[in-house]
Amino acid sequence: MSFIEMKNICKKYAGAEKNSVTDFNLNIEEKEFIAFVGPSGCGKSTTLRMIAGFEEITSGELKIGGKVMNETAPRDRGIAMVFQNYALYPHMTVEKNISYGLKNMKVPANEIKKKVDWAIKILGLEEYRKRKPKNLSGGQRQRVALGRAIVKNQKVFLMDEPLSNLDAKLRVSMRNEISKLHRELGSTTIYVTHDQVEAMTMADRIVIMKDGVVQQVGKPMELYEHPVNKFVAGFIGSPQMNFYDVTINGNAVQFADGSKIILPENIIAKLNGKKDGLILGIRGEDIKLDSQNLDLYKNSVQHAVVENTEVMGNENNLYFTFGGVNTVARVSKYEISKVGDKIDFVFSPARIHFFDKETEKSIF
Ligand SMILES: Nc1ncnc2c1ncn2[C@@H]1O[C@H](COP(=O)(O)OP(=O)(O)O)[C@@H](O)[C@H]1O
Numbered sequence: 487m488s489f490i491e492m493k494n495i496c497k498k499y500a501g502a503e504k505n506s507v508t509d510f511n512l513n514i515e516e517k518e519f520i521a522f523v524g525p526s527g528c529g530k531s532t533t534l535r536m537i538a539g540f541e542e543i544t545s546g547e548l549k550i551g552g553k554v555m556n557e558t559a560p561r562d563r564g565i566a567m568v569f570q571n572y573a574l575y576p577h578m579t580v581e582k583n584i585s586y587g588l589k590n591m592k593v594p595a596n597e598i599k600k601k602v603d604w605a606i607k608i609l610g611l612e613e614y615r616k617r618k619p620k621n622l623s624g625g626q627r628q629r630v631a632l633g634r635a636i637v638k639n640q641k642v643f644l645m646d647e648p649l650s651n652l653d654a655k656l657r658v659s660m661r662n663e664i665s666k667l668h669r670e671l672g673s674t675t676i677y678v679t680h681d682q683v684e685a686m687t688m689a690d691r692i693v694i695m696k697d698g699v700v701q702q703v704g705k706p707m708e709l710y711e712h713p714v715n716k717f718v719a720g721f722i723g724s725p726q727m728n729f730y731d732v733t734i735n736g737n738a739v740q741f742a743d744g745s746k747i748i749l750p751e752n753i754i755a756k757l758n759g760k761k762d763g764l765i766l767g768i769r770g771e772d773i774k775l776d777s778q779n780l781d782l783y784k785n786s787v788q789h790a791v792v793e794n795t796e797v798m799g800n801e802n803n804l805y806f807t808f809g810g811v812n813t814v815a816r817v818s819k820y821e822i823s824k825v826g827d828k829i830d831f832v833f834s835p836a837r838i839h840f841f842d843k844e845t846e847k848s849i850f
């Protein structure tokens with residue numbers, strides 16, 4: 487038995503023409519950190535709100551701790567939730583904001599104090615406990631919002647885009663803090679985000695959704711290395727995977743602009759004789775410019791002119807046209823070129839993905 491069990495959960499909002507969530511199936515183990523990720527409008531918040539009990543489940547079954555929860559009131563589900571647009575009480579200090587919910591739950595005063603002290607310590611808010619929200623930074627406010635949720639000491643912790651209002655640097659540090667908090671609290675956590683980097687860096691397992699339908703569930707690197715379809719391949723990873731319409735001719739892959747690369751027999755064999763209706767996918771870091779790779783795959787060396795660059799130091803992207811489409815290669819700091827430079831490159835054969843153009847399903 488898993489701690490949270492979701493079976494064929496569907497949501498159709500009153501008056502809506504179609505489902506916002508369709509047949510959501512997932513088992514979550516105790517203490518797991520799960521991320522729901524996908525583009526805006528794909529049904530992440532709806533699913534989370536059904537788990538929390540703020541949104542009715544149209545059909546399907548939700549169990550928490552072995553008990554069916556479909557009709558259970560939110561406060562009796564053993565959950566704490568942090569919303570995207572959390573609102574702190576502006577007239578209350580940090581400690582009052584954190585303790586307020588517990589007072590409402592009629593928790594004895596000495597216990598409230600203990601819990602609030604604990605939360606303030608764990609979140610590093612000691613210096614700010616007497617301050618009001620307007621005198622706090624965005625990150626500090628966000629920690630107060632987390633504090634309000636963690637003092638409830640529930641077994642399930644739900645977070646809906648809790649970092650989306652913070653600037654980039656703060657998001658990175660809060661990401662770490664939430665991961666640390668999860669390790670300390672051990673509560674089963676579901677974290678909703680549209681940001682694949684957050685999902686990749688924080689989650690034990692990622693659930694990736696599109697149009698209300700789960701596309702794939704897996705560990706971050708499973709999704710990165712073995713996406714089940716083109717959507718997952720394109721959504722996970724930055725810069726995005728490069729995609730090309732191709733056909734197969736013997737051992738050669740033919741691109742729309744006439745370019746050709748030769749692939750080893752064993753890779754071609756995996757296509758099971760399929761010759762057209764194919765999309766080739768390759769990540770930027772698997773396009774190689776170094777002399778060793780150019781030498782190794784000298785039958786398939788390609789040429790292009792750099793059209794744009796993004797130089798960040800640790801991460802450097804070269805943009806150019808290949809196979810008829812805009813292509814990005816991720817290169818080391820020793821291989822940075824300028825706009826207008828001619829480059830030679832190869833696709834690392836073992837790192838190539840193929841998708842069926844019609845179904846967009848991954849072939850390998
Ligand atoms: N209260 C509502 N009534 C009708 N449709 C809604 C409601 N809330 C969300 N939706 C629709 O359900 C779909 C999923 O929304 P949502 O779960 O908020 O997506 P996400 O959180 O992934 O951005 C969207 O098409 C959205 O317009």
Ligand SMILES: [Mg+2]
Nearest residue numbers: 530531532646
């Ligand atoms: Mg949402």
